[in-house]
Amino acid sequence: MCIVQAKAESNGVGFSDVEHSIHGVVDIRVGYADTIDSYLDGGLGKLAANNGGQIALSQLGLNYQAQWGDAWSSRIVANAYVDGINNGIGLTEAMVRYRDIPSESGIRLDVEFGLMYPKISLENVATAWASPYSLSYSTMNSWLAEEVRHIGLSTTVESLGKYRQSAHDFSLTAEAFMYNDTTGAMLSWHGWTQSSRQTLLQETLPITAIPAMQPGGMLDEQAANSDPFKELDDRIGAHVVAKWTWRNNGSVQAGYYDNNADTLIVKQGQYAWLTQFGHIGAKWRLPMGINLISQYMQGSTIMTNTDGWPVVDNDFHSGYIMLSKRWSQHRVSLRVEDFSVTDNDDTPEDDNNEDGQSFTVAYQYQLDRPWFMQFEYNVIDSTRPARKYLNQPIDLVEQQWQLSSRYFF
Template structure:
């Protein structure tokens, strides 16, 4: 595991070195751009111990009040020539849970000039998110709509990232006197073999915390992980950026954009994992899911954003016996309206995990709904005050292992000062 983490960091450091070297070149002139976000919050949660602390609470806060640096995001981009660029994204947190700063993205990009017929090639390599989220479109993968991401995108932020190659072919409508653009993206990736572990053992969550490259994630202690249990070989923490089976996963996305109207996309993700492998307490998880999403402009200046994901994650022992076999889904609908210095966003969600295996004392079943209302006021061009209320109503039988209620309503109030630069 140490070797795997060293390899992962070496790849990212190599990209960082290339980024810095390119930025120092004089060839064709190099454009530099630095941007970031500083997000400080006052929070109050009516909840239980947070999943970030090894608990089963859905929020990135324990029960009670808290003042936190919820995101220090830094983005450095270098552009050289017409087609080549590189980007490094780092995020930092001081919220009482493994405080620190680290890389969250690092990539090199080639984006060609469109041909006369409007065909354009876009290729990226590095540490990246799969092209799924329609919510996290601001600096350093922040959301301009709400402080806490949807449960679906919170899971992506926690354990669905990889080192890989992404290739997009676009057909731009303006070259055809059309308002319609089309694109297809194919991604090949590695260093994601434990994807699905956190979804199984603490379920869906709602936060704005992105796992840093050097981080591992605490797993809730359940009876099956005690000595003699079927999961007693599982490490206490999951490593979301490890490579164990040397298999290459794949993700494909097709997107249609109607300019000035909106866009629709659909995709399929398969990490192509070999579940017979376990090394130093890290099991390989086979995780596959489909997803659809739409972003549309409605009358009265209202934006509709909606996404849905459904799939399965499987972990076996070395003999192929299914130890964890879970179906899952998560979906949200968000309405957001911006006018003058104001923005109001409303989001409703439904999520579940269905446990299909017979492993004793490891019940991963979950069913829940969530509601979020957020109000944003723009004090100055880069400075926003934001107020947000979240409520999650969920049923999770595994909470009985911690002497907590199976049926639980959790609430969170947040006030934030977000400064973009």
């Protein structure tokens, strides 16, 4: 970590010190995948890797933060990937934050504005939205990393229990946002995935070439790539989250997300998708130093033609339970998941149905304070009828082994 303090001056008058800090992560991996074409390559594989062996710079993340006094700060997060499929470098988050000092009764205001993730993930709490528990995120948080981000305003009101001689904290977050009207497209057309790939601000995402997108099909006006940060209808979406924290024990949260998209809008092959979901999650300390982390999401996404006819109408869910134990220089994490997409429309040659389960085991060894070696095994068992369009098995078991060297600074 690098910290620099600078004194700001204007007309001879000194303002508060500005503190600059840079954190980062370098993640280099070797691995082997028993799979089909990756979703990053426009395929229907659940993994970020194609079949066979690979070596990759899976993440080079940089987090720059500037702090003005006690309340104001800004943060810019950039990520780079060299994986042989979809190399890139760009921004993943950028925001300004105001977080005031708590009042005498323990009430504190926390406001953020900019490019940000909705406040959902309980896994991705390390530098540059990495996970300290596993190399690959859960299917739920992999989807957030791919296409559930926005530019918006997030306001949190906290009630801190220590000011009330209580071990219980409460918070309520309200977010208003734009620039995410296509959210739901990738979840529909390639389904749930499992990786650690965060979509960069300037990136677009390849869509599987299903028959409905060929000339004459009901989806032939859809662009070949989806733009996950597109604003099409000039409408504001909303997200609310309530959280209870019992200090030294854990926390529970629940929220609801609605991007409020106008599905009658299509511009340059990009359709607006109305995507809504509820989510719950808990992070709890169990006996013997075991941490329990669990989240569940359920919702729907719909895309229509300009006359309002539902062309894609899907319900979806994803949930995981993870147990993680850390001792000395070791950490072991186990995660099980269940996920599905239910296709409710009658569009021919566009079957979005999906059902699957996933299991992940990860072992981490700390070589030095910022340096970790980590091994991970993933197996995903899924059924997706759309694979028949590509002459691939509808029922598929995919496996992945990865060995990583991760250095945090």
